[in-house]
Amino acid sequence: MNVAHRAGRRVRVSMPALNLVPGGMGGTETYAANLTRELAEAGIVDVTSILPSGAEGALPATTERIVCGVRIGDSTVARIGALAAAEVRARGIRRLMSEADVVHYPFTAMVPTPPARLPFVTTLHDVQHLDLPELFTRADFAYRERYYHRAARRAELVITISEFAKRTIVERIGIEADRVRVIPLGVDRERFVPSRAPRQEFALYPARGWPHKNHRRLIEAVELVRRWRPGFRLVLTGGALGALGELPDWVERRGLVPDAELRELYRRAAVLAYPSLYEGFGLPPLEAMASGCPVAASNAGSIPEVCGDAAVLFDPYDVEAIAAGIRAAIERTDRLAELGLAHVEGFTWQRCAEAHTALYIELADR
Numbered sequence: 001m002n003v004a005h006r007a008g009r010r011v012r013v014s015m016p017a018l019n020l021v022p023g024g025m026g027g028t029e030t031y032a033a034n035l036t037r038e039l040a041e042a043g044i045v046d047v048t049s050i051l052p053s054g055a056e057g058a059l060p061a062t063t064e065r066i067v068c069g070v071r072i073g074d075s076t077v078a079r080i081g082a083l084a085a086a087e088v089r090a091r092g093i094r095r096l097m098s099e100a101d102v103v104h105y106p107f108t109a110m111v112p113t114p115p116a117r118l119p120f121v122t123t124l125h126d127v128q129h130l131d132l133p134e135l136f137t138r139a140d141f142a143y144r145e146r147y148y149h150r151a152a153r154r155a156e157l158v159i160t161i162s163e164f165a166k167r168t169i170v171e172r173i174g175i176e177a178d179r180v181r182v183i184p185l186g187v188d189r190e191r192f193v194p195s196r197a198p199r200q201e202f203a204l205y206p207a208r209g210w211p212h213k214n215h216r217r218l219i220e221a222v223e224l225v226r227r228w229r230p231g232f233r234l235v236l237t238g239g240a241l242g243a244l245g246e247l248p249d250w251v252e253r254r255g256l257v258p259d260a261e262l263r264e265l266y267r268r269a270a271v272l273a274y275p276s277l278y279e280g281f282g283l284p285p286l287e288a289m290a291s292g293c294p295v296a297a298s299n300a301g302s303i304p305e306v307c308g309d310a311a312v313l314f315d316p317y318d319v320e321a322i323a324a325g326i327r328a329a330i331e332r333t334d335r336l337a338e339l340g341l342a343h344v345e346g347f348t349w350q351r352c353a354e355a356h357t358a359l360y361i362e363l364a365d366r
Contacts, residue, residue: 010043011360014100015059016050016093018067018086019109019147022058023256024074024239026208027283028125029058031161031185031352032106037061038353045357050096052082065096076139083111083147101364104356110151119363122151123159126280126301128212130172135211135277149173156363159183159356164302165280181359184306186349187286191259194292194341195267199333202233202252203326204269204293206262206284207276209240214275214298214316216244219251221322222273226250228327235269237262266291271329274298275316282306286347289340296322296329310336310343 017032025032039045040061049062052070067089072082086093090112097103103120114120129136129144136144152158152173158180160166166180203222207213215236222234235252236244247253257265266272272288274297282303285295295311297303304313312332314325329336 010046011102011357011364012100013039013045013047013360014050014097014103014114015047015062016097016103016105016111017055017059017107018050018052018070018093018111019072019079019083019107020051020055020058021072021074021079022055025107026238027185027281028107028123030283031123031125032059033061034186034188034349035106035353035356038349039357042350042353042357045360048096048100050093052086067093076137076143080139080143083109086111102360104360105151105155108151109147110154111147113154119156119366121157121159121359121363122155123161124148124152124165124169125161126165126278127168127172128278128280131168132212132278155179156366157181157359159359161185161281162302162305164305181355183352183355183359184347185281185283185286186347186352187283187290187344188349189290189344192263192266192287192290194290194337197268199270199293200268201229201231202235202269203271203273204235204237204265204288205273205275206237206265207274208238209243212277214277215241217316217319217322218273218275219248220319221275221326222251223248224320224323225326232270234273235265237265263291266293269293270333271296271326273322273326274303275314275322276300276303277316279303279306285311286344289337290344292337292341294329294333294336295340296325308343310339312336 036059047062049059050065052072070085094115098115103114105122166182170177226232233250237254237257239256241253272293272295279301285297285307288295297311298316299313312325312329315321
């Protein structure tokens, strides 16, 4: 057993996150922020994050160490450049890690490698680039193949977020199944709450403008829904939505919105429409359920596993099926709201943090 842990001292976790782009990481950023917050509240683990310049405050519940000279950008080329800069400063960064009992790479990229003999774990949310390679540029694919595969193959343990993600990681990268641990994500039930106010005539889709998010088919589907409900609108939130080009006047492109605004949209929307082609988990359906919002979601990837029987599922490649799913969810609003509120009780950040804590202790005690 690790001497520090046997003596009752808190487990010290070093969390290098030198590829973190604040506001540009989607659900992976939500995961890291909520995980570290819950770990701090539990008081069993002390987390020291190692961040690039410009990411100050991104993981506020941690003790931060900022690496000057490492600056991150939102493009793949910029991320590779930042990680290359981190490699140049590897010796100093390893000194920051050396006081820890365990190293955890929450954004997968193992840069720099940890000090010798120090156990480390990586979180790999999905292997979408292997399942849908046509959606990735050569640079994107090369980045993931170099940084994701390398970390997963060398880590003592790999954390992932759904049974679907575990299965594809095992099959696609060849990681032994007993080295991959599934820890589902959570929903903050104090932030996402239902409203008694009437729902309004719009579908909400909070997602970055990435190709697998399938915005184009959703827009076509909502156009069909408007034949049934002529004043119906579509509200889009998230980063990189400029990539969608010109949109119909009944589509609102709000971009990145404050947390309070997003929570209010969940409470007001007639339906959450979630047509993603691929997810390792998919938080928005659970956030919508916690807000009493009916959910119509894709039957792809992990989404059926995450949604259970509390959502209407559809084929995300079929525009008419998407439209029918949206309509069915609206027609079943009261029942889906009831099912959704019960379903999300099984997904909490506290449980997520407890599972991580157990894993850290397991590694520290080896």
